[in-house]
Amino acid sequence: MTKHVVVIGGGIGGLATAYNLKKISKDIRITLISDRPYFGFTPAYPHLAMGWRRFEDITVPLGPVLSRAGVEFINERAERIDPDLCKVWTSSGREIGYDYLVIATGPKLVFEAEGMEENSASICTAEHAAATRDRFEALCRDPGPVVVGAIPGVSCFGPAYEFALMVHHELVKRGLRRRVSITYVTSEPYLGHLGLGGIGTSRRLMEDLFAEKDIRYVTNVKVKAVERERVVYEDLEGNTRDLPSKFTMLMPKFAGPEVVLSAGSKVAHPKNGMVIVNKCFQNPSYGNVYGVGVVAFIPPVDQTPVPTGTPKTGQMIEGMARAAAFNIVADIKGLKERYAPTLAALCIADMGDEGIGFLANPVIPPRIWVKSRKGRWVHWAKTAFERYFLWKVKRGNIYPSFEEFLVEKILRMKAVEPCDSCEGSPT
Numbered sequence: 001m002t003k004h005v006v007v008i009g010g011g012i013g014g015l016a017t018a019y020n021l022k023k024i025s026k027d028i029r030i031t032l033i034s035d036r037p038y039f040g041f042t043p044a045y046p047h048l049a050m051g052w053r054r055f056e057d058i059t060v061p062l063g064p065v066l067s068r069a070g071v072e073f074i075n076e077r078a079e080r081i082d083p084d085l086c087k088v089w090t091s092s093g094r095e096i097g098y099d100y101l102v103i104a105t106g107p108k109l110v111f112e113a114e115g116m117e118e119n120s121a122s123i124c125t126a127e128h129a130a131a132t133r134d135r136f137e138a139l140c141r142d143p144g145p146v147v148v149g150a151i152p153g154v155s156c157f158g159p160a161y162e163f164a165l166m167v168h169h170e171l172v173k174r175g176l177r178r179r180v181s182i183t184y185v186t187s188e189p190y191l192g193h194l195g196l197g198g199i200g201t202s203r204r205l206m207e208d209l210f211a212e213k214d215i216r217y218v219t220n221v222k223v224k225a226v227e228r229e230r231v232v233y234e235d236l237e238g239n240t241r242d243l244p245s246k247f248t249m250l251m252p253k254f255a256g257p258e259v260v261l262s263a264g265s266k267v268a269h270p271k272n273g274m275v276i277v278n279k280c281f282q283n284p285s286y287g288n289v290y291g292v293g294v295v296a297f298i299p300p301v302d303q304t305p306v307p308t309g310t311p312k313t314g315q316m317i318e319g320m321a322r323a324a325a326f327n328i329v330a331d332i333k334g335l336k337e338r339y340a341p342t343l344a345a346l347c348i349a350d351m352g353d354e355g356i357g358f359l360a361n362p363v364i365p366p367r368i369w370v371k372s373r374k375g376r377w378v379h380w381a382k383t384a385f386e387r388y389f390l391w392k393v394k395r396g397n398i399y400p401s402f403e404e405f406l407v408e409k410i411l412r413m414k415a416v417e418p419c420d421s422c423e424g425s426p427t
């Protein structure tokens, strides 16, 4: 009998899983549930906030592309999961049974500091980024100090660095930089830590860049409150300090959304409600449930004085999706082989006119190797990658054979590798 795989989430994780499943086995029924009617290319949300992209440049309506790919699409919110009954309920009350479930909802955003939700801009969703663009335009009409950074417990630091550097670039372009101070405020113990104890020379690179562009910084701090024109933080000695700010953009913490909590304590991690997974990104208690993308629980890799989390980047997520698809198909076929993502990745930070690229194998330490490059071509490489990724989304194939060949032969990286045992933490 045809097996039914239900995927919750239409972001990089959900879409990559659905497309990979379709590619490797034609004999599976796939339903993708997404509360948003479109796929959004998250890495370009900072560009949307700067006014460098329009919403329609970086989004793809899900209905037509999924229908072409042979994936059923339900444009509703998944409200509840019962992993014992193998059922999902959506916002309209629809009950959907599954043989396999892939949870790829991305995070719930936790704006934990007091006043942060109202007074800090956000770039974490397309809607937030569009609203941030208006706030940035208001700053340009009436310039004043800017604060960018991350509160305690954040795992996604890359976009905060990118955004600080983009704000600098845009203000220089508009002739306003002399009227605006930029301060980066972070829970990281040092610049370029990124929740990973650094990647290669990231500390030196970021310190040099911030010095060259006169972006001041404060590390090892807990942001306590975001007011309309002030950011209040506490340092490691417990002193409370503040910074004036006319425009604030702080990254929120990520947690598992309610639908994951509804699946119970064997699925939702007690620390933050994300999906408990093993090395193969399969839930250890329910073998037919997978967690893919930001919503999968990966423990912190570094004990920092102020808590930080482990980032999950796009290419790591593509690896998780591929591993989940391979493992589901192997299970359906009754095969013993299992796969785990290598978590190797290329991460590019764009600064408007130049960029920095980190190639890490794997992203999570201890690493086999890291390479980093800076230059104008890196900025163009990121722009080209954005177009290429959106083209893949429209074509219904997230990992074409030529990409696999190039990644393996030129970058010397694999997305997944065979795994003798799936047991244990994904790191």
Ligand SMILES: Cc1cc2nc3c(=O)[nH]c(=O)nc-3n(C[C@H](O)[C@H](O)[C@H](O)COP(=O)(O)OP(=O)(O)OC[C@H]3O[C@@H](n4cnc5c(N)ncnc54)[C@H](O)[C@@H]3O)c2cc1C
Binding pocket: 008, 009, 010, 011, 012, 013, 014, 033, 034, 035, 036, 042, 043, 044, 045, 046, 076, 077, 078, 079, 104, 105, 106, 107, 123, 124, 125, 156, 158, 159, 257, 259, 292, 293, 294, 295, 312, 313, 314, 315, 317, 346, 347, 348
């Ligand atoms: C601003 C920003 C910039 C980033 N830039 C980069 C970068 O340059 N490079 C890089 O490698 N990584 C980057 N990342 C990290 C990572 O690649 C992204 O966060 C990525 O979008 C995560 O994909 P995902 O599929 O896990 O989650 P998401 O992209 O969040 O997708 C989840 C989807 O599920 C939907 N959903 C949520 N709950 C439900 C529900 N209950 N029912 C139905 N649907 C639901 C959501 O609406 C969303 O469409 C960035 C992250 C952010 C926040």
